[in-house]
Amino acid sequence: MLVIRPGVVKFGGIEWDGVVRVAIESSSAEMVEQWDDEGPNLMFADSTRRKTSVSVFQAVEGDDLLSPDPGAESVLVVEVDRGNDADAKVISMKTVVQGVSYSFSGSRSTRLIRLVAVSTQGNIDPVSVIGGG
Amino acid sequence: MASSFKGQNLFGSGGHRFVNRRMGRRVVSLSAVSGDPSVPGTFESGDWEVWVEVRGRLVASSDSALWSLRDNILDEAKFGVSAGTLRDEQGHQWTGMRFLTYEEVGPTQRGREVSVGYVAVFGRQTA
Numbered sequence: 021m022l023v024i025r026p027g028v029v030k031f032g033g034i035e036w037d038g039v040v041r042v043a044i045e046s047s048s049a050e051m052v053e054q055w056d057d058e059g060p061n062l063m064f065a066d067s068t069r070r071k072t073s074v075s076v077f078q079a080v081e082g083d084d085l086l087s088p089d090p091g092a093e094s095v096l097v098v099e100v101d102r103g104n105d106a107d108a109k110v111i112s113m114k115t116v117v118q119g120v121s122y123s124f125s126g127s128r129s130t131r132l133i134r135l136v137a138v139s140t141q142g143n144i145d146p147v148s149v150i151g152g153g
Numbered sequence: 154m155a156s157s158f159k160g161q162n163l164f165g166s167g168g169h170r171f172v173n174r175r176m177g178r179r180v181v182s183l184s185a186v187s188g189d190p191s192v193p194g195t196f197e198s199g200d201w202e203v204w205v206e207v208r209g210r211l212v213a214s215s216d217s218a219l220w221s222l223r224d225n226i227l228d229e230a231k232f233g234v235s236a237g238t239l240r241d242e243q244g245h246q247w248t249g250m251r252f253l254t255y256e257e258v259g260p261t262q263r264g265r266e267v268s269v270g271y272v273a274v275f276g277r278q279t280a
Contacts, residue, residue, distance in 0.1 A: 056168035066268060
């Protein structure tokens, strides 16, 4: 999932200002693969370990002295507001901060917060999307 | 062609491969037989027994379905169960084989399907 210029973004109830982009990416941390004796081609594959990574890109206007600590755990809420109630959505997930980094382009600064989403149980998708059509 | 043991398609839920274990003359260390490490040399003691491994993955839609597959396999691997013909997917046959052991490789994996890797060993034991 990719959200460009989301509405409100909160981590543990604290609003993060200036978020320009939120990328939610799922990938396999482990794939099971199996071949047989009939020939060279893979004939079974399954994703048995999955990981959802979240990247929050913020435009930073001034000093930034209150970055979240790596390992901090809280619920991340991303509101998607397109000016139409029918399209409004709220994405939420429990997350753990992996790290914070900065990049610079001219006079502009961007803070990147990297998080991983965690689930209460292995068979439940950690990301929930509520609302919308 | 599906593989089989005594006509049963035990491993067909997922891919599997056949591996021949050591074949040929069995050479035994005299020191091992005598229990005296100072004794040099070896001697031949017939041929290696025919042992074949089947390495693969059982695949099912649920844990209970996977247990059914396991149970079918274990029924053939118990003490006293008769020998039979093992056939691979290419039609090669080993007669007089016993199902010796079934061992799982790693934990049961739960993704789109429920699956587990295994090694099954068959042998033609000489009296």
